[in-house]
Amino acid sequence: MGISMQAAGPALQGLVQGLQGRKTAILGHMRPDGDCIGSQVALCRMLLAAGIDAICVNRDRIPPNMVAYAQGVTFLTGDQYVPDGRVAVAVDCADASRIGPDLLDKFGGKLWGNVDHHASNPGYAEHNIVVKTAAATCHVLAYGALRHGLACDAATAKALHLGIVTDTGRFSYASATAEVFALAAELIERGANPAETNFLVFEHESRGKLELTKRFLNTIQFHADGKICSGELTQADYAATGTTKEDKEGLVEFPRSVEGVEIAVLMEEGRDGVRGSLRGRDPRLRLDLLAGKLNGGGHVLAAGFNMLGCTLAKDRTRILGIVADHYREHAAR
Template sequence: MSYYPKLAESFSELFASVANDRVLVLGHARPDGDCIGSQLALTRLLRAEGVDAVAYNADPVPEALSFLLGDVGIEKFSREALDGSSLIFVDCADEARIGPKSSKLICGENFLGNIDHHISNTNYAHFNLVESDSAATCEILAGLAFDFGWEVDPVTAQCLLTGIMTDTGRYSYAATSSRVFDLSARLVECGARPVNTAQALYENEPLCRLELLQRFLATLRTESDGKVGTGKLLHKDFLDTGAKYEHTEGFVDYTRSLRGVKVGVYFEERESTVKGSFRAETADYRVDTLAREFGGGGHACAAAFSTDESIEDIEPRVLAAVAERIGKVESDPGE
């Protein structure tokens, strides 16, 4: 059985291109499970095939995902890391996703590979292995590894399974397919343990995260006749609780979980920027295009953006855009 026959030629050519190169495996800033899992898994797979590969990220590995770090780590990205290396991006819809400072450093470099599952991907590399029907970049990497007969050791399998588990919402999102379950079963056969991911991510909460969640839940409200759910955190909330930005992972899902809500929006005020996240009931609402209006991107049902505008300015504009989108979808559901 072949999981990704349409990507086979591009992947083969990509691998042939890096055989004698030093490769930097880059992931997006503020990395999540799929990003970290993809970076570590691809680095490990390439090294096992004799390729000189190193993973870099603008931000540190979140504490909850540090259990994935074996004998391969993820280093802090810097100009010195480039040194004429070829770049392979994972889980990045565009090159800017690696972070504002990092993206400036890579101008003019060799954008060799782009492996991703975002519908908003801009196909910015020489080899673009983009499959928007996949639930996770780790799903694509797992499928390609098995298609090419590469050995997947237990640590690599754990990285891939974690990326799949997190980006499918523990196998509950719409993109969760029979292929996802088949690949997950094969990864378990390779030595991955779902319980390890579950305990590390969902049964190991620091108190500061729950204190932050308490503050966030207190802001939840609905608008547009209950069809828009929204909540926010201010920079002061992080200072008061001692929580980190990584501790808000999954908070946006509460905005969409409210009964009757079609699109949920979460606002996060940081020291000098505001991050916005969207979650939609169905792909009809195309929140990836909504996010693009504010400089972001993502998936049809899950997307995000970051802006230098104040939360007071951006919040009403975003909520108005969401209400307009819902109105258009409901007035012409077949559009």
């Protein structure tokens, strides 16, 4: 399933028309990122401009460095939201489970709309607008706004720009096409501000995050002749630096960016086990299948795992052994 960007414009117009007279909640995914927050805020503002009663709800809070983008819209956490007869529209959620089961339950498990760009999105809502070739959910919404006349004031343009900047790795991934740059240029004409976004989002790290980064980098180890690079975090690291799980965002990029490394591993010891992130650059290595061997799943180049009952001291060698065996098996193909 999935539609072309050309088809998404009229489909978004239809979505807004279909929501006329319906109280709406725009839902994002757990541990929201810039594209999630940006697309929630932007769609909410488009609906408000069309006279629709719309709010945003996420299981988790808005990351502190993105709070400024949500000014002017009602943004609730899942705990704060009391069901009041709203229909739900999910944005940037590859599948319905990404919303979080407790929040989804507050809508009777039903989703009215689904606006997204993930290749694996199965089309879980009544009305699905999934453009699998899009760089970001905000890319889809920006197309609807700028090419098909959906409302786009300065605050909406800022929110759309936020999602495109974050999901394209600041315009550095293959997804940053000329078309994406052209839409971004128009968003800037409408009020988006790249320098402000860079400052707010990327230059507001806490001292604790830098201390956490130091601790993480001190654990870096290479395996399998430098093809695998791992690093670790523990509860003690978070406690000592006054940080939370939110602050591990981006740390796996350090091992991933090293020349020669094919699989980057971030292992995090929690109270109930060891969670991990896997990142790669060669699709043949099938990190989704590797994650499956570690009680996890995900995408070909980015996956995660969760080994309940494990500790780093007891299971580190075994986990890294499974990673190394998988690497040798798939690299030889």
